[in-house]
Amino acid sequence: MNTNLIITNGRLVDGTTDKQLDIGIADGRVIELAEPGELTIKGEQIDADGAYVMPGLVDIQVHFRTPGGEESEDIQSGAQGAALGGVTACVMMPNTVPTIDNVAIVEAVKALSLSAPCDLRSSAAITINREGERLVNFKELYEAGVRVFTDDGWVVDSEELMRQAFIGIRDFPDAVLSQHAEESEMVEGGVINEGVVSRRLGLKGRPREAEAVIVKRDIDLARQTDGRYHVLHMSTLMALEHVIAAKFEGLRVTAEVTPQHLVLTEDDVERLGTSGKMNPPLRLLEDVEALRVGLIRGHVDAVATDHAPHHPELKGTSMATAAPGMLGVETMASVIWSEFVETGLMSPTDFVRRLSVNPAKIAGITDHGKQVQIGAVANLAVFDPSQSWTVRGEDLVSKSRNTPWEGRSFAGRIRHTVLAGSPVVINSCLVS
Ligand SMILES: [Zn+2]
Known part of the structure; x- marks a missing residue:
């Protein structure tokens, strides 16, 4: 009580x-x-x-691995990490087993979330089983409380399907399409950023251009359909330029960046080993610098962690075969404060906007990220x-x-x- x-x-x-x-x-x-x-x-x-x-922080991209991946994380352990990180609301990604692509699974996950020490919201896939072929039932999912739709982990490759998805959510004002923006063919088999480090290690790279291509295409679709679009874990200067242009144009386009993409580069990958592998990969210093300026100026709307736990067996293999992703929800506040506020680059007020107010708005989460008033x-x-x-x-x-x-x-x-x-x-x- x-x-x-x-x-x-x-x-x-x-x-x-x-x-x-x-x-x-x-x-x-x-x-x-x-x-x-x-x-x-x-x-x-x-x-x-x-x-x-401050208002509790809001992390709009976490993988708590329920259902199907509970050896790596579950709703309780994920929510405990969130609480320790000052996060009072999370949006869980739908790339679970099975995929969160229908109301029955949304309701099942919601039931498991009720006793968690964090307010957990489920996103849902854009396409059935994230296969990129048939759209989910947006109306039913929206009525069940879903606001964020994404095939995260994978991109929606088909331009026509993405156009139909924008039209499909048009009647739901606070619904948003969130894209894992990496063009599939360009990153097929890629392990880390395509560049000097990937060449030195003899690993296939994931080119930076793969992100910009999708972000540009999706912004064009958002313009055509008056749609709401959000870029998940944006990692490159080129994608940021497209987002800035879209904002100047008045389009309803937002973007988030992870703490790791604001601090680490491809040069950290060898030191970190498989913990340094994620999709999109750690990029170049020029990307990090651009994203940092973007966050300070507000062109990057929000920080989100892409909290991606993997059981040691899934990470303890080779760079080429290890699962991609990093932990983040428990450490986000300390990393961002340390890098931006402690150093005088950002005010505490902007810290709260990027980590609480804006992400709550993007994901349509009421009762979090709000002004603390009577x-x-x-x-x-x-x-x-x-x-x-x-x-x-x-x-x-x-x-x-x-x-x-x-x-x-x-x-x-x-x-x-x-x-x-x-x-x-x-x-x-x-x-x-
Ligand atoms: Zn992703």
Whole structure:
């Protein structure tokens, strides 16, 4: 049961406000905001001294591997990592076994999510079984609560099918097509970025152009159909240029970038081994620099992790055969704060916009990423910028260990997370 909760001595930063305020919470909602020490309601106290209180972070691209991949992650372990990372809402990708492409599976996953320490939303595939041949029933899935449609892991190759998909979601104002933008034939058999490192290691590469080709095509379709389009885990300067042009044109186009694509390059792949393999792959320094500027300026709307756990057996093989993907949901806040806010490149307000406000808007998630005002559902994260953290894969709550940040130290860490008025993380530990 919810008891009253008070969050004291923190600096409230919600994308609009930025000031010292104490927060009173009852029945899952914010009922009082007051100068420090001035709250009239009493309740369990959460200390935010020296920390920022913000709307809970929203990660719109995670793979929690349910159903079918529970040896790598499940809804509970994934949601626990999210909570520890200050994430109060996630969008789970549909590339499960079976594929999330119909209402029955959406409902089954939803039922498993009810007791999780994070608000979990299911996306659904664009095509049945992500085979790129027949469209899903958008209307039924939308009515079941799905807002994000994607064949993530794979691209929708067919231009005509993608056009029909845009038309198919047109009646649903907050539905969006999210694309894993890599043209299939160009990346067929590719392992890492096509470039000097792939040539040195004798591995087939995935060219950067494969991303730009799809992003450009899809933006053209979005223009023709007045559709809503989102680029998943954008990784190249060229794709960013298309997105910027689309935004200037007023098209409804958004893009996210992962923490790893904002920090690491193809030069890190050998050091990281199979933990450095993901799709799209780590790119060039010029891509990283462009994406960083894009994030700072707001041309990149959001950070999302593409949290992709893989059981050690799936990663412990050769570079060519290892499964692609990296952990991310537990470490996102610390990586981005450390790289952008601690260094003075981004304000705490913009941090909240990119990691909470914007992703919630993109994925049509209500009650998260909202201004912290009277009546709002209390989905909150408390971030302590003075806490340093050296990441160890074995300490992460995920069932898998494939973090690209092993041994790396970050400035700042989530101290508390509150989900609908109930603490789920206190002092960087899960509430049992
Ligand atoms: Zn993907």
